[in-house]
Amino acid sequence: MDATRYSTGAIWLHWLIAFALAAELALGFGMPKDASGFTLYQLHKSLGITILLLTLVRIGWRFARPAPETLVGGFQGLLVKAGHLGLYAFMLAAPLTGWAVVSTAPIDVPTLLWGVVPWPHLPLADGLNHTLEEAHELIAFAGMALFVGHVLAALYHHFLLKDATMARMSPKGAAGLGLAMLAGVLVLHFGLVAALPGHEEGEAEEAAEDAAPAPAASASAMAEDPLAEESPAPEASASAAAEDEAAGPPPSWAIQPGGTLRFTADNGGTAISGSFSRWQGTIAMDPENPAGADIAIRIDLASASIGDATQDEMLQGGDFFNTGANPTATFRSTSVEKTGSNSYRARGTLSLRGASRPQTITFTLGGSGARRQVSGSATVDRNAFGVGTGESAAGIAPNVRVEFSFGATSQ
Ligand code: HEM
Ligand code: HEM
Structure with a gap:
């Protein structure tokens, strides 16, 4: 050598x-x-x-x-x-x-x-x-x-x-x-x-990571585009409301830009949290008399991000949202009731990943008149929808907390 x-x-x-x-x-x-x-x-x-x-x-x-x-x-x-x-x-x-x-x-x-x-x-x-x-x-x-x-x-x-x-x-x-x-x-x-x-x-x-959570800019763009095929025609909701409430159709509300829709779940002691950047909704509700309200929210699941972007692909995959087969999740209210001076409970149906199940959402209204601030939350049983199967989700708690906050103006 x-x-x-x-x-x-x-x-x-x-x-x-x-x-x-x-x-x-x-x-x-x-x-x-x-x-x-x-x-x-x-x-x-x-x-x-x-x-x-x-x-x-x-x-x-x-x-x-x-x-x-x-x-x-x-x-x-x-x-x-x-x-x-x-x-x-x-x-x-x-x-x-x-x-x-x-x-x-x-x-x-x-x-x-x-x-x-x-x-x-x-x-x-x-x-x-x-x-x-x-x-x-x-x-x-x-x-x-x-x-x-x-x-x-x-x-x-x-x-x-x-x-x-x-x-x-x-x-x-x-x-x-x-x-x-x-x-x-x-x-x-x-x-x-x-x-x-x-x-x-x-x-x-x-x-973006260092700045405050990015405003859901696209929510505004989408809010202008009504939920064409899912929302009831204005006449339909008006007549439904008229049956419930002689006072006429509940006012409809436009979701303002800058709202947030976040989710959090415990993962073996630490919290995973993230947000959806694209979602839209139509809301027809009289805050004083919510019985005839109609709330429809649609979420673009591919917009989910947990901040660590290299992993967001996981969320879209078959173990989680499976966005290829089911790109959107929707919530549609069936009944809304007042539970306090400015707090409400909406019952309805959440459709996610091909499954539709009853879901309750609670929220409060801030502000007054035609400009309101809506904030609320829901607890979603992810297993009921098959979100998070497989080993990668083994440590994640079954209940996912969803929180939202946005401004709404009456039209
Ligand atoms: C791409 C251009 C590179 C050139 C032209 C180059 C050139 C050389 C040369 C001439 C030697 C012999 C030094 C001596 O005789 O004392 C050497 C040794 C060595 N090179 Fe590179 N090298 C290159 C890339 C790298 C890279 C990317 C690494 C690792 C990050 C690396 C790690 C080492 C180490 C650790 C030795 C010492 C080997 C030992 O004595 O065990 N080299 N290299
Ligand atoms: C010789 C080996 C490696 C080198 C030189 C290297 C280099 C780098 C560099 C330059 C970045 C970009 C850093 C940034 O912009 O923040 C990066 C990111 C990353 N690397 Fe490596 N890497 C190596 C091995 C590995 C291995 C073995 C893994 C995992 C098994 C890995 C996982 C990652 C991950 C997850 C990121 C993204 C981190 C982030 O989101 O900021 N790397 N790596």
Whole structure:
């Protein structure tokens, strides 16, 4: 064995990992952090764990076939060793923190390596999720800095010091092949960066995360578009109301922009909470005499987000809302009664995921006259609708609390 060169195995592991990391870093920053990034995010997990496994093999290999002595001695030699140690630390810490992030995510997304091999979660508390995300990102930045320094040092040795550094880490000892590998790593990395869509979205998402809950802007647009096929024709509700109430049809209310529709469920001690950004409704109700009221709300289930956008795809899948088959949920009141000076109870039917069941909603009205603030809540038994089947929902409590708040003006 030549003690001045890296062994062939060490060389191939070095370059294999360099290519994988170049792709992994581009993926990490470039994968959209919303549901559209789901496939890339799965790829990021598989490739990241593969890097972890390759790194373990590489470290084992290094013990079996020790690296050649550094070409420079003294303080510089120490720097080289520290730099290499830092790179090994990065190769371990980046995938380990990534694995910890997915292990502590509020909704458990199972990891299937390359879509095939089930990969377990680390037993860590969910509360650590946000910190781990920050750590994972920070380590990626630190790793890139080391990576850049490492490549510059290699080029410096090759072109300025003209020593054997590059050659001894190159296949067949040919420095030209090493330089070709370097070019390949850069082409792969920047090619992926250019091809992946997610950079701006990632930042926009972060900004949104830090800001207050985004106003449900689309609720307003949708509120203008009446529930054509579901709401009763105005005459129909008028005649129904007239039967109940001689005073004529109850006034109808327009839902104002900026309302919120949120949901919360306990997940093994911590709360998962999220919101729907697209929903609409028609409300006909006389606050003084709600008996003839008619309330219809329709929710676009694909607009559900729990804030950790990479997981929202899970909510749309077969285990949760199955939005492909049932894109909307509707609530339609059958009776509304006054329970206090400004509080009400609406009974009706909730249709979700193909099932229709009785559902009660309570709410209060603030304000007066033609401008009111509506806030209320409901407790939904998710199992009655088959939402949250399968392992990923095992820790989630059966009762989901739904809360809403919006302004309404009488038309
Ligand atoms: C893509 C361009 C890269 C080039 C041109 C390059 C070049 C080199 C060279 C020439 C050496 C031998 C150093 C010596 O003889 O002292 C080396 C070693 C090393 N490289 Fe790279 N490298 C690259 C990418 C990476 C990446 C992405 C990593 C990991 C994050 C990495 C980690 C290491 C480590 C840990 C060593 C020391 C191996 C040991 O002594 O066990 N390299 N690299
Ligand atoms: C060598 C390995 C890895 C590197 C270099 C790496 C790098 C990155 C980078 C740069 C980001 C983007 C950070 C941000 O913009 O916030 C990221 C995000 C992420 N990575 Fe990794 N990663 C690695 C391994 C893994 C592994 C093994 C997993 C899981 C099994 C993983 C899971 C994640 C997750 C869930 C996110 C998104 C976090 C968020 O929503 O902010 N990563 N990764």
